[in-house]
C-alpha cells in the first residue's frame with residue numbers, strides 16, 4: 001500500500017478512527033484507578049467527572065471508581081428513594097445525545113468493539129431470531145424492577161417486612177443490577193476472583209458456588225460471541241440498552257437517509273451490512289431512523305455509504 005492509498009483509507013475511516021480514540025480515552029478516564037496503580041499517582045479530582053457518567057458500573061468496583069447512573073437509580077430505589085433527579089438527567093442526556101454514549105464511551109462497548117476487531121468473518125442472526133432476542137434485555141429490567149419493587153414500597157411503610165424481604169433476596173438487594181451486568185462481571189467480580197485465586201493459590205474461588213460459575217460461563221460466552229456477532233451484549237442483554245432504546249427513539253439527535261441519493265438495498269445495502277447492531281435502516285422512513293432505539297450512533301453506516309446518503313440532524 002502506497003502512502004496515497006493509506007491516507008485515503010484514513011480519510012474514508014476518519015469517523016471510526018475518531019470514535020476509537022474517544023473510546024480509548026474514555027476507557028482510561030473511567031478506569032483511572034488503573035493509572036493510579038501503574039504510575040503511583042493520585043487522580044482523585046477525576047472522581048466527580050467519572051461519577052456523573054451514565055455507565056452501568058458498580059459502586060463496589062475495585063478498578064473503576066465510577067458508578068453508573070442505572071446502578072445508582074436501582075440503588076436508591078432499593079433504599080426506598082425515588083431518584084427523580086437521576087432519572088430526569090438520564091432522560092435528558094438520551095434525548096439530547098441519543099445513544100452516543102453507547103457507541104463512543106461505554107467501556108463494555110469498547111471491549112466488544114475490540115473483540116469484533118479480530119479479523120474473522122462476521123455473522124448475522126436470522127431476522128426473526130434477532131427480533132426475539134432483542135426482548136431479553138427488557139425482560140431483565142422488568143425482572144429487576146419486580147424484585148426490588150417491594151423494597152421501594154416498604155422501606156418507609158413496613159421496615160420489618162423490608163428487612164426480612166431484603167435478607168431473603170440476599171446479594172440481589174445490595175446490587176440489583178449485579179447479575180445482569182457484564183460491567184459488574186468484568187470490573188467487579190472478575191478482578192475480585194483473580195485476587196482470591198492469587199491469594200489462595202487455587203482456582204477454587206471460581207467454583208465457590210454454582211451461580212457464580214454459571215454466570216461466569218454465561219458472560220465468558222458472550223464476550224467470545226462478540227468476536228463474530230458485534231455488540232452482542234448491547235443488542236440483547238444490556239439493561240442500560242433497554243432503557244436507552246426506549247427513550248432514544250424520541251431523541252432530538254437522529255440519522256436521516258436522503259431519498260434522492262440512496263439507491264436502496266438491491267443496488268447497494270452497504271449501510272445494513274456494516275451495521276454492528278444489525279439494524280435494517282432501509283425499512284425505516286427517510287426522515288429519520290433509530291432501529292427502534294437500537295442505533296448506538298457509531299456512524300459506520302454514514303461513513304460507509306458510497307452515495308453520501310446518510311446524515312445527522314438535530315430537532
Ligand code: SF4
Nearest residue numbers: 262263268269271305
Ligand atoms: S449505503 Fe447509502 S446508498 Fe447504499 S443503501 Fe445504504 S443509504 Fe442507500
Ligand code: SF4
Nearest residue numbers: 275295296298299301
Ligand atoms: S444504524 Fe448506523 S450509526 Fe446506528 S448502529 Fe448501525 S451503523 Fe451505527
